[in-house]
Amino acid sequence: MFKKYNYLKFSISFLLIALFFLNTNAQKQRWDVPADKKAKNSYIKFDNASSKDGEAIYTKNCLSCHGNPGKGNSMKTLKPIPPDLYSSLTQELTDGELFYIISVGRLVMPAFKDILSEEDRWKLISYVRSGNKKYVQVLSKTDPNKSKLVKIKLDFDSLTNKIKVIANAAEKTGIIPLKDAEVSLFAKRYFGKLQIEKTIRTNSEGIVIFNFPKDLPGDKAGLVDLSVKINDEVYGEIEFQNKLKVGIPTDKPSLTEKRAIWNVLKKAPIWLIITYTSLVFLVGFVLLFIVKNLMKLRKLGNN
Amino acid sequence: MLDQSKIDKITSDLLRHIRLNNKFVLWMGFLGISFVVCLYAYTLQLKEGLSVTGLGDYVSWGMYIANFVFFVATSLIGMLISAVLGLSGAKWASPLARIAEIIALAFAAVAGLVIVSDMGHPERLLNVFMYGRLQSPIVWDVTVVSIYVVISALLLYLPLIPDMKICYDKLDKVPKFQRNIYKILSLNWNGSLEQQRIIKQSTRILAILIIPVALAIHTVTSWLFAATSRVGWDSSIFGPYFVTGAFVSGTAAVIIAMYIYRKNYRLEDYITELHFDKMGKLLVLVSLVYLYFNLNEFMVPGYKMKKFDATHLNDLFAGSHAAMFWAVQILGLVLPILLLLFRKMRKPGPMMIIALFVIVGAWFKRYIIVVPTMEHPYLPIQNVPINFKIYSPTITETLITIAPIILVLIIITVLSKLVPIIPIQETIEHLEEETK
Numbered sequence: 001m002f003k004k005y006n007y008l009k010f011s012i013s014f015l016l017i018a019l020f021f022l023n024t025n026a027q028k029q030r031w032d033v034p035a036d037k038k039a040k041n042s043y044i045k046f047d048n049a050s051s052k053d054g055e056a057i058y059t060k061n062c063l064s065c066h067g068n069p070g071k072g073n074s075m076k077t078l079k080p081i082p083p084d085l086y087s088s089l090t091q092e093l094t095d096g097e098l099f100y101i102i103s104v105g106r107l108v109m110p111a112f113k114d115i116l117s118e119e120d121r122w123k124l125i126s127y128v129r130s131g132n133k134k135y136v137q138v139l140s141k142t143d144p145n146k147s148k149l150v151k152i153k154l155d156f157d158s159l160t161n162k163i164k165v166i167a168n169a170a171e172k173t174g175i176i177p178l179k180d181a182e183v184s185l186f187a188k189r190y191f192g193k194l195q196i197e198k199t200i201r202t203n204s205e206g207i208v209i210f211n212f213p214k215d216l217p218g219d220k221a222g223l224v225d226l227s228v229k230i231n232d233e234v235y236g237e238i239e240f241q242n243k244l245k246v247g248i249p250t251d252k253p254s255l256t257e258k259r260a261i262w263n264v265l266k267k268a269p270i271w272l273i274i275t276y277t278s279l280v281f282l283v284g285f286v287l288l289f290i291v292k293n294l295m296k297l298r299k300l301g302n303n
Numbered sequence: 304m305l306d307q308s309k310i311d312k313i314t315s316d317l318l319r320h321i322r323l324n325n326k327f328v329l330w331m332g333f334l335g336i337s338f339v340v341c342l343y344a345y346t347l348q349l350k351e352g353l354s355v356t357g358l359g360d361y362v363s364w365g366m367y368i369a370n371f372v373f374f375v376a377t378s379l380i381g382m383l384i385s386a387v388l389g390l391s392g393a394k395w396a397s398p399l400a401r402i403a404e405i406i407a408l409a410f411a412a413v414a415g416l417v418i419v420s421d422m423g424h425p426e427r428l429l430n431v432f433m434y435g436r437l438q439s440p441i442v443w444d445v446t447v448v449s450i451y452v453v454i455s456a457l458l459l460y461l462p463l464i465p466d467m468k469i470c471y472d473k474l475d476k477v478p479k480f481q482r483n484i485y486k487i488l489s490l491n492w493n494g495s496l497e498q499q500r501i502i503k504q505s506t507r508i509l510a511i512l513i514i515p516v517a518l519a520i521h522t523v524t525s526w527l528f529a530a531t532s533r534v535g536w537d538s539s540i541f542g543p544y545f546v547t548g549a550f551v552s553g554t555a556a557v558i559i560a561m562y563i564y565r566k567n568y569r570l571e572d573y574i575t576e577l578h579f580d581k582m583g584k585l586l587v588l589v590s591l592v593y594l595y596f597n598l599n600e601f602m603v604p605g606y607k608m609k610k611f612d613a614t615h616l617n618d619l620f621a622g623s624h625a626a627m628f629w630a631v632q633i634l635g636l637v638l639p640i641l642l643l644l645f646r647k648m649r650k651p652g653p654m655m656i657i658a659l660f661v662i663v664g665a666w667f668k669r670y671i672i673v674v675p676t677m678e679h680p681y682l683p684i685q686n687v688p689i690n691f692k693i694y695s696p697t698i699t700e701t702l703i704t705i706a707p708i709i710l711v712l713i714i715i716t717v718l719s720k721l722v723p724i725i726p727i728q729e730t731i732e733h734l735e736e737e738t739k
Binding site: 301 | 454493495502505
């Protein structure tokens, strides 16, 4: 009996320990970066100019959590604590790993793929590397100018409400479709971009099809500002913008058009102006009357 | 008819305090030095900006605004005593009218300065006039507080005109320029019936006018809070809640002033125990009304405990502000009401102590209204250091908060060395009426 009990205890502890390891392993896996991404290098040279641009981007997007690199003043209340980016923990990572982490984020860190362009993300890494004297950059052989060869076309089918994105590269050898490239479609809204569906990979003809929502408000004519973002292994990052008549025509007067309590002084509500000024004048008249009374009082004393 | 000796006694009694003595010099010296220390703190703020305070992005209203609300509140007593009691024919209150008006004028005039200290650089005040919107309660507040200062000054001055003449006639030992000022301010008063009629009429008009204006200043001050959608401020009873609270702190201020004047200026014959008894009852009345509004203000949201209200209320009832909250409600409101129900407690000595508790409680009540709400916004405060989330005032800020309080004391002290704080002419008239 006693032995049996011990056995039970042992197996539970074992299970717990196993679970613990399983759990840490699961967490560790999220930190892993695919091999091809790990080997990715920047096509931008890491120099003073790119580092300076990177610093500005850093201040806007990263500083609030990571703190000033090398100062160890990152946000300690977050879990896990964001690492100091000059620390060896960060500097031991390859450029590709850093790029991947910035792009997709991890744990509490958000993904910056749709916030920062590829160029900006590399500049950021340039800034992060500027504090590491031992670092030697390996430049990517990809030609950033290659992205300029890519031509993107947007087609809208009003019957099925689908948007077809066709991506081709105009090489000297002929038109080559972008195969297996990541494509994201966004609609411009008031406060940023709204992603339509998910990011989809192109087929062998360089085509992806998005189901466009039927109820998205557009401008007066139903036009919606669309932007397509393509990520290709060979051609890099390409952005394309176009206005298409895909939304519901919407004509709402601006909230600041008419007189309102929240509007500027010139557009104050009439009733308010009348109430305020008449009250101030009323009090003013009474006070003038009192002053006149006092002057009369003084005159009476003279006689 | 009243005999001349009695009139002379009243006149000399009530003019006795208008002279410089060592006590006054010592007290003014103390106030002056304290004020200079506080001014130094203010120069630090001018140099460094509002970063010398505990204010930040999240808690942007702190002690300064609480102080402002307290000042506007206390100034409301002028309206209650000289207008409401005066117009309703409560004769016992007339000797206290001038004390109430002096307190009202001093607090209302300095309230504007308190706001300027919260602006950081004082020239930002001009922005209110250059860019202010008619739709904003801030502009309404600036308007009504200015009007209230003017009316309070006039309500202090009008009944003073006959007394100015008495001062000019009787005070032959004061410096010449002071006598000249008395002469100018007495506006050729000769006591004719027509002059008396003018004074009576004008005072009456102002006493009527000041009631809506006084209600407006504190209601609009409450709207500075209630017009925003924030927990603890988003309340439809905030106007009356503020106004009734104002009467509590103002009544306490008058009681304290009464006690000090009576003791120092030997005015026992004029500020009698009857006045204390009546003021004690008045304090119970206004406190009970205020307690009723407090009950509504905390009971109704406390019963529902809506998500965001709950965070706020739990913090007040049992969280980081609980000690202050309960101290204010119990020591500053409930206990004073209970104690003042007993006649023995409505004697000058005990009432002075109770009034001190009430007025200190009233100040901290404003702190409880302003600060905890700022710490509980609807959008969660994320990724900022802890001192951004929780407000703790700095020493510099505390000194700048004390400065206006000292300034008010200076104004009250100086005024009570220049004018008779009990109306002489009125006291004589009342006695004449009684002997008839």
